[in-house]
Amino acid sequence: MATLTFEDDLITPGELEHLKESISTQDLPTAIKTIKEVLEKQDLVELNIGVTGESGSGKSTFVNAFRGLGDEDEGSSKTGPVETTMEPEVYPHPKYKTVKVWDLPGIGTPNFKADEYLKQVVFERYDFFIIIASDRFRECHIQLAKEIMRMGKRFYFVRSKIDSSIAAEKRKKSFDQKKTLDTIREDCENGLRKIGVEDPVVFLISGWELGKYDLNQLQERMERELPQHKRRVLMLALPNITLEINEKKKKVLQENIGRVALLSALVATVPIPGLSVAVDAALIAKELKRYYNAFGLDDPSLQKLCRTSGKTIKEVKSLMKSPFHQGISTSSILTLLGATALLISEDVVEMFVSFIPIIGSVVAGGMSYLTVSNMLKKALNDIADDSRNVLMASLETEV
Numbered sequence: 001m002a003t004l005t006f007e008d009d010l011i012t013p014g015e016l017e018h019l020k021e022s023i024s025t026q027d028l029p030t031a032i033k034t035i036k037e038v039l040e041k042q043d044l045v046e047l048n049i050g051v052t053g054e055s056g057s058g059k060s061t062f063v064n065a066f067r068g069l070g071d072e073d074e075g076s077s078k079t080g081p082v083e084t085t086m087e088p089e090v091y092p093h094p095k096y097k098t099v100k101v102w103d104l105p106g107i108g109t110p111n112f113k114a115d116e117y118l119k120q121v122v123f124e125r126y127d128f129f130i131i132i133a134s135d136r137f138r139e140c141h142i143q144l145a146k147e148i149m150r151m152g153k154r155f156y157f158v159r160s161k162i163d164s165s166i167a168a169e170k171r172k173k174s175f176d177q178k179k180t181l182d183t184i185r186e187d188c189e190n191g192l193r194k195i196g197v198e199d200p201v202v203f204l205i206s207g208w209e210l211g212k213y214d215l216n217q218l219q220e221r222m223e224r225e226l227p228q229h230k231r232r233v234l235m236l237a238l239p240n241i242t243l244e245i246n247e248k249k250k251k252v253l254q255e256n257i258g259r260v261a262l263l264s265a266l267v268a269t270v271p272i273p274g275l276s277v278a279v280d281a282a283l284i285a286k287e288l289k290r291y292y293n294a295f296g297l298d299d300p301s302l303q304k305l306c307r308t309s310g311k312t313i314k315e316v317k318s319l320m321k322s323p324f325h326q327g328i329s330t331s332s333i334l335t336l337l338g339a340t341a342l343l344i345s346e347d348v349v350e351m352f353v354s355f356i357p358i359i360g361s362v363v364a365g366g367m368s369y370l371t372v373s374n375m376l377k378k379a380l381n382d383i384a385d386d387s388r389n390v391l392m393a394s395l396e397t398e399v
C-alpha cells in the first residue's frame, strides 16, 4: 500500500503556507475562533436576485427552476397565464435560505416608468436583475435596463421559453438547432442594438428545461461579475443540472477543506481507534452533509429527481459509490479516517508539524489535520463523481 507524500498528496505546500499565515501568530483558542468565524460568515452571505419582465414572460417559472423547484412544489411561485404578482415576492432557496430570488411585478403596463418601478421594488436590495422577455425585447425592457445601470446595478437579458421556439422550428425539414438558436440570439441582440444598447448579450433559457441552452453562459457571467465572497453561495445554490455547474460546486467546496480539517484537529474530541489521532467527528459529518446537499444527492432531492426522470430511488442509488451515500455516521467516518491515516507517511507529518507551530506542539494534531483533509478530499471527489453519474443518467432519460 502506497503512503501519501507531498507530491501525490492532495494538500499543496501553497495551501499549507496559507494556513500557516492564518494561525501561526495566534494562540490556540484564538486560532479556533478565527477559523470558526470564517466558516460561519460564509453561511451568512446573502444573495438577492430580482427577476423582472413583462407579465407572462416566464418570471415565476424561472424563479422556481432556478431554485430547483417545479411549479407545483412546496414553496414555489404561482405560474400561469394570469399574472399573480403585484408586489415583489421573496422566494428563499429551499436549502440556502440566504439566497433569495425575488419575483417582481410585471413591467410594460401602459403607464410604466422605470424609475418609479425600481423605487417600488426597492432596487437597492438586489445584487443583480434578470430581465426576461419571451419574445422580442421592447422599449420597456431597455428603459428598465438603462435605469438599472444608472442606479449602479447589473442585469442580464434572458430570452425565455426557448423550448417552445425550438419546438415550432422543429416542424421544418431544414431544422438545425444551433442555427435556430443563433438566429434567435442575433435577432434579440440586434433588436437591443437598434434601441441603443451598445454591447448586448442575451441568454437563451427555458424555465422548463433550465439545464439546456445558455444556462452555463449565464451562470459563468453571473459568477464572474459577482464579488468574490458571493460566488460561493451562488454556485452552491444553483441546481446541479449541468456538468459545468457540477464541476464548480466541487471547486467551491474544496476551498474549505483546509479550514475544516484544521478546525477538526484543533478541537479534536474523538480518538480514532488504534491511532494517535483525534478528530471532531461532528464537524466532519456536517461537512459531508453539505457535500451531499450541494450536489442534490440528499434524499429529498433524489426523490424529486426520481419523480421527474421516472427512475426509482434504487436505480439512482445503484449509481452511487461514495462511502456515505447510505448515511453519514460517526462509525463510518472513523473507519474511513482510520484507513486514510494509515496512508500518511511520518515524513509528511513531521514536515507539517514543523510548519505550523500551533498544532506542531502536538504531533497527533498534525496527523489529524492531514488525515481529515485527505479524507475530505477523497470524499468530495467520490461524491462529485456520484452526482455526475446521477446527472448523466437523468439526462439520458429525458427526451
Ligand SMILES: Nc1nc2c(ncn2[C@@H]2O[C@H](COP(=O)(O)OP(=O)(O)O)[C@@H](O)[C@H]2O)c(=O)[nH]1
Pocket (backbone or CB within 6 Å): 053, 054, 055, 056, 057, 058, 059, 060, 061, 062, 078, 079, 080, 081, 082, 083, 084, 160, 161, 162, 163, 164, 205, 206, 207, 208, 209
Ligand atoms: N414552453 C414554455 N412555457 C413557459 C416557460 N416558462 C413559462 N412558461 C409558461 O408561460 C406562462 C407564464 O409563465 P409565468 O412563469 O407564470 O410568467 P410570469 O407572469 O412572468 O410570472 C405559464 O403558462 C408558463 O407555464 C418555458 O420556459 N417554456
Ligand SMILES: [Mg+2]
Pocket (backbone or CB within 6 Å): 059, 060, 061, 078, 079, 080, 083, 084, 085, 103
Ligand atoms: Mg408570475
